[in-house]
Amino acid sequence: MKSCTVIGRFVFSAFLLIYASKIYAWGDDGHRVIGEIAWQYLDAEVRAEVQVLLESAGEGSLAEASTWPDRIRGIDAYHWAAPLHYINLPREWQGYKPTIDCPPAGCILQAIERFSRELADANRTEMERAEALMFLAHFVGDLHQPMHAGLKADRGGNDIEVSFFGFDTNLHWLWDSKLPAGFITDWHAYASNDDTSPELVAAWQASTPEQWTAESHQLAHANAYTATTRLGEEYYVKNRPVVEQRLRQGGIRLAALLNEALMDH
Structure with a gap:
């Protein structure tokens, strides 16, 4: 088993590479991971229709299309x-109430409902349905990033400045990018190495x-918000399994939404 010191050196090296190359994770590669995992769980009929919609939008894959709403x-x-892209929730939250939790401009839960419906609507144009697909793929990923359900007061952690392995960032960007960067070096290989049990897949998709x-x-x-602003190995080791699970849950659940929207379409 690797020691924490070895893990720390690995993560630190990964961050140096990230900063030098300007490549980011959940904003790009993390969303690609979710899109690629979803692709693997699509029914054959649905996969064929998704491919047609992607081609109409000029996108080569569901993985790449999942980054479109950021582009x-x-x-x-x-x-x-x-x-x-998010929903702001109070610390003591008792469950989703649209009129309270979503402002007039909308929120991520309303967006997922809307674009699921538009994707399934055969009366819409192919381009409208393609955009609905791309929004849906992205927003399902966003919803699985814990800070996209953070507090309004700090804009989901965007206003909380932290130091991570000596690098200045903010808490939201730490979860969006820096934590996944510690273990995702090849997003396609990572997404392809999925060993989720059928029982867990069924539970997540339900x-x-x-x-x-x-x-x-x-x-x-429980995990993201922290009393200290100087973060490193302990924080990374605690939260890496959380990030990995959320990426896989996002992909597997996205597939279920797409299968439901497009089956027998």
């Missing part, structure tokens, strides 16, 4: 989608987006 963030025509939100809310406060 369009600077485009004026899509500014309306910015609030749909849950609802509201339950995924509750999971992220719980993890945000």
Whole structure:
């Protein structure tokens, strides 16, 4: 078994590579992992239809398409989608109430419901359904990142400055990018190495987006938020299994949503 010191050196080296190459994880590779895992769990009929929609949007794979909603963030025509990447929840949260938890501009749970419906609607144009697919793939991934269900007061950790292995960042970006960077060096190989048991797949796919939100809310406060701002090995070792599980849950659950929306379409 690797010692914590060895793990620390490995993670530190990974961060040096990340900063030098400007490659990020859950913002890019993490979403690709989720998209690729989902692809592996799609029914054959659904996979064929997804491929048609991806080609109509000029995307080569579900993995790459899952990064599209971040790629369009600077485009004026899509500014309306910015609030749909997250949901702000109070520390003492008693369950999802749309009129309380989602502002007029919308939130991630409303977005998942909306784009699932639009994807399944055969009366919509192919391009409308392709965009719904890409939004859905991305937002399911976002919802599994605990800080996307964080507090409004600190903008889901964006306003909490921390030091991680000596690098200055913020708590949200730490979970979006820096934690996955410690163990994802080849996103395709990582996503392909899935050994989730059929029993666990069935359990994860039986849950609802509201339950995924509750999971992220719980993890945000039990694991992500911390009293100290100087973080390193202990924080990484504690939270790596959480990040790995959330990536796999996101992919497996995304597949279930797509199968449901497109089966016998």
